[in-house]
Amino acid sequence: MPRDGSVTFGDLIGKLDVLRVTCGKCERAGLYRVDNLIRRHGHDGRLTDWFHALTKDCAHKLSPGLADPCGARMPDLLKLGSGTVPDGPDAA
Ligand SMILES: [Zn+2]
Numbered sequence: 001m002p003r004d005g006s007v008t009f010g011d012l013i014g015k016l017d018v019l020r021v022t023c024g025k026c027e028r029a030g031l032y033r034v035d036n037l038i039r040r041h042g043h044d045g046r047l048t049d050w051f052h053a054l055t056k057d058c059a060h061k062l063s064p065g066l067a068d069p070c071g072a073r074m075p076d077l078l079k080l081g082s083g084t085v086p087d088g089p090d091a092a
Contacts, residue, residue, distance in 0.1 A: 007077065009034065009050075010043030016076055021051070023072035026058050047074065 012019065012034045019037065021030040041050055051074060058070040 007047045007080075008043060009038045009041055009045045009047065012080075013038075013043075015080055018076075019047075019074060020076050021054060021072060021074055023055070023058060023070060025071040028055070028058070028072060030054075047077070 016034050019032045019034055021032065022028060037045070037050070051072070055070055055072040058072060
C-alpha cells in the first residue's frame with residue numbers, strides 16, 4: 001500500500017529530538033526520543049504505523065462505534081509542516 005509522503009523516523013533527524021504524543025481524551029502525554037525510536041524501528045519506520053500501534057490501547061479506540069474517537073495527536077509534526085498527521089483512528 002504505497003503512501004507517498006509518509007513520514008519516517010529518519011525524516012525527523014535534525015528536526016526533532018523528542019516526539020510528543022498527546023491525547024486530550026485519555027490524558028495521554030508521551031515523550032519519545034527520536035534516536036530511540038530509530039533504534040527500535042529503523043530510519044524507514046513509518047510514524048503512522050508506530051502511532052497506530054501506540055494508541056491502539058486507547059479506551060476511546062476500543063469502545064464500539066466512532067461517536068467518541070480517540071483524540072491522540074503528534075503535535076510536533078504540525079511544526080514540520082507535514083501533511084500526513086494522523087487524524088483520528090481511521091484516517092487512512
Ligand atoms: Zn485517546
